[in-house]
Amino acid sequence: MVNQKKTYYVDVGTGEISQSATGSSWNYKILADDGEVAQLRELFNQNYSNEMKTFVRAHIPYLEYHHDKPNDAYDSTIQQVYGMLHNLGDEEAKTHIESMNILPIQE
Numbered sequence: 319m320v321n322q323k324k325t326y327y328v329d330v331g332t333g334e335i336s337q338s339a340t341g342s343s344w345n346y347k348i349l350a351d352d353g354e355v356a357q358l359r360e361l362f363n364q365n366y367s368n369e370m371k372t373f374v375r376a377h378i379p380y381l382e383y384h385h386d387k388p389n390d391a392y393d394s395t396i397q398q399v400y401g402m403l404h405n406l407g408d409e410e411a412k413t414h415i416e417s418m419n420i421l422p423i424q425e
Contacts, residue, residue, distance in 0.1 A: 321351030328403060333362035346414075348406035358406075361399045368392040397421065 327336050327344035335355060336344065350358070368391045397420060404415045415421065 321353060323349045323351050326350055326355060328358070330399065330403075333359075333366060335359060335362075346403050346411040347408045348403060348411065349408070350406045354402070354406060358399070358402050361395055361402065365392060365395045365399065368395055 324337060326348050327339045328334070328346045328348060329344045330346070334344070335358060339347075400415050400418070400420050404412055404421060407415070
């Protein structure tokens with residue numbers, strides 16, 4: 319049986335994914351099935367882990383941002399999050415993400 323798509327509201331800053339638009343702040347409205355939501359949650363979990371590693375790196379003054387694997391991992395994961403949100407989002411979400419120029423250029 320094919321998973322039914324449902325409307326979800328996503329807050330990228332907190333990594334929250336909710337079916338309710340009330341009582342919480344949200345940035346993007348998406349239409350996703352259970353598997354897609356699980357994949358998005360996994361990306362948020364990875365990003366949280368990467369974020370903790372970058373926090374540690376931030377306290378090492380001689381290590382530059384562009385020479386740091388945890389920052390590269392964070393950047394890659396956040397691009398994947400925005401890619402999913404772009405694919406699953408409503409027109410407002412797509413337009414906003416495109417205006418951010420965060421996604422790789424596709425030819």
